[in-house]
Amino acid sequence: MSDPVRIAVTGAAGQIGYALLFRIASGAMLGNDQDIELKLLEISPAMDALRGVVMEVEDCAFPLVKKVITTDQPEVAFEGVDIAMLVGSRPRGPGMERNDLLAANGAIFTAQGKALNDQAAKHVKVLVVGNPANTNCLIAQHNAPDLDPANFTAMTKLDHNRAVAQLSHKVQAAVGDIEGLAIWGNHSSTMFPDLLGATINSKPALDAVSQAWYEEDYIPSIQQRGAAIIQARGSSSAASAANAAVEHVREWVSGSERVTSMGVFSKGEYDTTDGLIFSYPVTVSNGVHKVVENRELNAFAQAKIKATEAELIEERDTVAHLL
Amino acid sequence: MSDPVRIAVTGAAGQIGYALLFRIASGAMLGNDQDIELKLLEISPAMDALRGVVMEVEDCAFPLVKKVITTDQPEVAFEGVDIAMLVGSRPRGPGMERNDLLAANGAIFTAQGKALNDQAAKHVKVLVVGNPANTNCLIAQHNAPDLDPANFTAMTKLDHNRAVAQLSHKVQAAVGDIEGLAIWGNHSSTMFPDLLGATINSKPALDAVSQAWYEEDYIPSIQQRGAAIIQARGSSSAASAANAAVEHVREWVSGSERVTSMGVFSKGEYDTTDGLIFSYPVTVSNGVHKVVENRELNAFAQAKIKATEAELIEERDTVAHLL
Numbered sequence: 001m002s003d004p005v006r007i008a009v010t011g012a013a014g015q016i017g018y019a020l021l022f023r024i025a026s027g028a029m030l031g032n033d034q035d036i037e038l039k040l041l042e043i044s045p046a047m048d049a050l051r052g053v054v055m056e057v058e059d060c061a062f063p064l065v066k067k068v069i070t071t072d073q074p075e076v077a078f079e080g081v082d083i084a085m086l087v088g089s090r091p092r093g094p095g096m097e098r099n100d101l102l103a104a105n106g107a108i109f110t111a112q113g114k115a116l117n118d119q120a121a122k123h124v125k126v127l128v129v130g131n132p133a134n135t136n137c138l139i140a141q142h143n144a145p146d147l148d149p150a151n152f153t154a155m156t157k158l159d160h161n162r163a164v165a166q167l168s169h170k171v172q173a174a175v176g177d178i179e180g181l182a183i184w185g186n187h188s189s190t191m192f193p194d195l196l197g198a199t200i201n202s203k204p205a206l207d208a209v210s211q212a213w214y215e216e217d218y219i220p221s222i223q224q225r226g227a228a229i230i231q232a233r234g235s236s237s238a239a240s241a242a243n244a245a246v247e248h249v250r251e252w253v254s255g256s257e258r259v260t261s262m263g264v265f266s267k268g269e270y271d272t273t274d275g276l277i278f279s280y281p282v283t284v285s286n287g288v289h290k291v292v293e294n295r296e297l298n299a300f301a302q303a304k305i306k307a308t309e310a311e312l313i314e315e316r317d318t319v320a321h322l323l
Numbered sequence: 324m325s326d327p328v329r330i331a332v333t334g335a336a337g338q339i340g341y342a343l344l345f346r347i348a349s350g351a352m353l354g355n356d357q358d359i360e361l362k363l364l365e366i367s368p369a370m371d372a373l374r375g376v377v378m379e380v381e382d383c384a385f386p387l388v389k390k391v392i393t394t395d396q397p398e399v400a401f402e403g404v405d406i407a408m409l410v411g412s413r414p415r416g417p418g419m420e421r422n423d424l425l426a427a428n429g430a431i432f433t434a435q436g437k438a439l440n441d442q443a444a445k446h447v448k449v450l451v452v453g454n455p456a457n458t459n460c461l462i463a464q465h466n467a468p469d470l471d472p473a474n475f476t477a478m479t480k481l482d483h484n485r486a487v488a489q490l491s492h493k494v495q496a497a498v499g500d501i502e503g504l505a506i507w508g509n510h511s512s513t514m515f516p517d518l519l520g521a522t523i524n525s526k527p528a529l530d531a532v533s534q535a536w537y538e539e540d541y542i543p544s545i546q547q548r549g550a551a552i553i554q555a556r557g558s559s560s561a562a563s564a565a566n567a568a569v570e571h572v573r574e575w576v577s578g579s580e581r582v583t584s585m586g587v588f589s590k591g592e593y594d595t596t597d598g599l600i601f602s603y604p605v606t607v608s609n610g611v612h613k614v615v616e617n618r619e620l621n622a623f624a625q626a627k628i629k630a631t632e633a634e635l636i637e638e639r640d641t642v643a644h645l646l
Contacts (some may be wrong), residue, residue, distance in 0.1 A: 022342070022562045028349060052556030056563035059481065059548065061488040061498045158382065165384040175384045225382065233375030239345045240379040 004035040004066045006121075008081040010112065011088020011130060012040035012070070013050040015235065019242035020087065021053065025062045029246045030253060037067040041088065074115035081120045083253075085245055088142065089130025099318055102135060106322045109136045110118060111281035115145025122147065125252055125287075128154045129245050133187045134263050134277040135315040141277070142323040143266060153252070153264030153289070156183040156191065156279040158237065158244035162225050163193040166218060167200070171208045177201045182281030182292075183261040184301075185308025186315075189223045192304035197259075197281065197295045217301075256284045259292055268295065272305065276312045327389045329444075331404040333435065334391075334411020334453060335363035338558065342565035343410065344376065348385040352569045353576060360390040362497035364400035364411070393428040397438035404443045406576075409435060409463065410569060412453025422641055425458060429645045432459045436466025445470065448575055448610075451477045452568050456510045457586050457600040458638040464588060464600070465646040476575070476612070477586030479506040479514065479602040481560065481567035485548050486516040489541060490523070494531045500524045505604030505615070506584040507624075508631025509638075512546045520582075520604065520618045538623075558645040579607045582615055593620065595628065599635045 011017050021038065022027065030036060038057070050070050057068060071077050078084060090104040109128075116124060124147065128137035133154040147323060159233040160183050168175045181198035193287050195214060198205035206214065221228075224309045229237045251260055259281045268274035269291045281292040297305070316323070330347060334340050344361065346352065353359060361380070365373045373393050380391060394400050401407060413427040432451075439447060447470065451460035456477040462474040483506050491498045504521035508514050518537060521528035529537065544551075552560045574583055582604045591597035592614045604615040620628070639646070 018562060019342070019345070022566055023346070023351075026346070026351060026566065028346075028351060049556060052552060052554075053562075055548075055555055056554055056560055058488045058492070059485045059552070059560065059563040060566045061484040061491065063497065063499045092614070161384040162382045165381045168384065174386065176386045225378075229375060229378055229382070231375075232378055233372060237379055237382065238375075239341060240382040241343055243349065243383045246610070 002034065005030055005039045005083060005141075006035045006039060006081045007275050008039040008041060008077045008084040010041040010077065010084075010086045012075045013042050013046045013226065014088060015238035016087050016129065016241045016245070018053060019239040020085070020245055021057060022060065023242060023246050025057055025060065025065050027064050029250050032064070035064050038065065039079070039081060040070045041074060042070070042072060043088070044072045047072055049116050055186050074112050075119050078112070078115045078119040081124055083249060084116060084120060084126045085129065085249065086126065086136070087129045087245070089136060096137070099162045102132065102268055102315060105130070105132065105136050106139055106319050109139040110143050110322050113140035116140065117144035117146050119124050119159055120147070124151055125249065126152045127245060127248055128152070129241060131187070133314060134279070134312055135319060137263060137277040138316060139319055139322050149265035150289070152265055152277065153248070154187060155244060155248055156187050156261045156263050157162070157248040159183045159187060159191055159193065159222060160261040161240070161244055161247070163222050166221060167195070167198070167205060170213070170218070171200055173200045178283070179204070180259050183207070183279045184258065184305050185279055186305075186312050187263060187322060188308075188311060190308040190311045191223060191279065192301065192308055193219055193222045194281070194301060196298060196301055251284050252289060253287060255286065262289055264289055264291065269307065270295070272309050273313060276316060278307070278309070278312065325357065327360045328353055328406060329360045329362060329404045329515055331362040331364060331400045331407040333364040333400065333409045336365050336369045336376050338561035339410050339452060339564045339568070341376060342562040343408070343568055344380060345383065346565060346569050347386050348380055348383065351385050352573050355387070358387050358389050361388065361400070362393070362400045362404060363391065363393045364397060365393070365395060366411070367395045370395055380584070386422070397435045398442050401435070401438045401442040404447055406572060407439060407443060407447055407449045408452065408572065409449065409459070410452045410568070425455065425638060425641050428453070428455065428459050429642050432462040433466050433645050436618055439463065440467035440469050443470070447474055448572065449475045450568060450571055450575075451475070452564060452579060454510070455638060456516060457602070457635055458642060460586060460600040460640060462642055462645050465551070473612070475588055475600065476571070477510060477602070478567060478571055478601045479510050479584045479586050479611035480571040481564050482506045482516065482545060483513055483584040484509060484563070484567055484570070486545050487545060490518070490521070490528060490532075493536070493541070494523055496523045501528070503582050504528070505582055506602045507628050508602055509635050510586060510602065511631075511634060513631040513634045514546060514602065515624065515631055516542055516545045517624055519621060519624055572619035574607050575612060578609065582606060587612055587614065593628065594634050596636060599632070599639060601632070601635065616617060
């Protein structure tokens with residue numbers, strides 16, 4: 001048994017946090033042989049609720065959990081952490097414009113970026129789940145100049161899983177038979193679910209479906225799935241988001257030869273603007289994510305990627321004073 | 324890969340159900356090589372919410388999940404099931420007396436017992452989580468005369484885990500160093516957390532703590548933990564209950580040489596009334612639970628066991644017309 005891995009989770013008493021903690025604590029993220037310490041951050045008004053959540057974690061008697069601390073101070077939460085899962089963010093309230101939302105979250109992720117810079121392990125792996133995830137991640141990354149930008153990622157794994165599941169359902173193939181699918185760009189309604197590089201049982205996915213279905217049904221349905229869940233459940237995705245976060249970190253730590261999707265610090269791959277947090281097809285080896293090279297992109301795909309890139313540039317410019 | 328295991332979950336859109344489904348679907352209960360089918364039961368007014376939950380299960384693209392069906396008919400939910408997790412029950416409403424509660428749940432578990440009898444696989448493993456769990460289980464069992472009474476169990480694993488965790492915290496031992504601890508009787512405030520047969524690193528647990536702490540702090544704190552969680556969280560235990568349900572079934576299916584706690588159909592072991600669903604220390608081998616024999620019980624323990632037995636007899640007599 002190696003030393004405990006220190007894992008910070010923000011927004012730990014929220015709906016995604018509640019779905020996430022027990023999966024992490026049970027070993028689903030880092031395996032059944034890896035001890036862990038949980039460092040849970042919440043806003044001050046949620047500390048009582050967080051205490052209740054921690055009582056339930058205790059009530060599971062998880063053998064891997066060596067320590068749980070709770071705090072409303074990012075500097076405390078991120079001290080020495082190996083993994084930071086930034087789940088908490090300010091949700092969009094009634095009448096709130098996108099710019100208000102970016103500003104409210106800007107303050108949170110500026111503070112958390114600085115605290116990560118000063119307190120986290122230099123190798124810390126940061127996953128931003130809280131929306132707008134890519135730009136929140138960009139703000140945190142910019143406020144952590146001593147950390148490698150590659151340490152900062154935003155979650156598009158939920159979109160990736162949705163895209164795999166819906167293709168699987170459409171063609172009646174097992175999810176394991178689908179490879180190479182990827183989400184490009186922003187975790188928002190402009191994201192581009194790319195089937196051009198995807199295969200089903202090693203045959204091109206786009207041979208199995210019509211271009212009309214792909215463009216008119218599939219892509220919009222992935223882009224708007226979050227809203228569909230809210231309509232059906234009466235609240236936003238929690239357990240499926242938590243599951244995606246577990247898988248994102250698991251693949252980042254344990255490796256993934258299969259193509260997955262992550263929002264990563266762009267170095268300008270595929271002619272996108274560098275310095276954005278941009279979702280690409282990636283593989284992971286030895287704890288390092290790597291954008292898949294030489295994917296074929298036709299004019300349709302390029303236009304979709306440009307559209308989601310444009311949105312990310314606009315978001316970046318809105319928070320330029322925080323960068 | 325063997326044939327899918329068919330798992331029914333009732334109350335699948337409730338708080339425990341929501342915490343439970345994703346852990347089952349991810350392989351946490353039956354392992355990463357066991358395909359599963361989920362058969363989800365809800366009351367008619369919750370079918371829309373259940374649809375939202377199923378959308379989220381789909382959005383995880385779990386490779387093990389081969390099929391998910393939803394229904395408000397127990398006969399459909401239990402058709403051919405190998406495992407039935409009866410999570411849904413009528414919670415106690417304002418002004419509701421215990422007898423009202425037993426009556427309301429009596430109707431549910433009578434119908435579900437009959438449906439299990441008629442529809443489930445003969446080897447079905449039934450776990451009742453919904454409260455009052457022991458007596459709900461008794462009603463279901465009595466209404467399924469064609470099934471082996473040993474197939475019916477009620478959950479005291481959450482109490483068991485709470486008892487392990489609190490002892491572990493008190494003596495600063497790893498949870499894995501604690502063995503032999505058990506919960507006796509009813510899943511209610513009369514339950515008896517028994518340390519007499521427990522060891523910490525193979526030494527008697529009761530040598531490590533005072534009898535006063537055991538009787539005056541520890542036992543009441545386990546008995547009243549559910550209420551403490553409600554007070555802290557503002558809602559009842561969900562993720563920790565789901566975790567206990569996962570572990571109960573996992574140990575039942577995969578075996579447990581370590582002593583655990585299960586409410587099982589009593590054959591009168593330890594001079595308790597036979598035919599109750601009574602929590603005992605058990606071990607599990609080849610899918611069969613077995614009450615641990617020859618546990619030492621002093622006068623204190625015997626009195627506690629009699630008290631929880633008396634409550635179970637009273638509950639049984641209240642629902643005698645359903646048996």
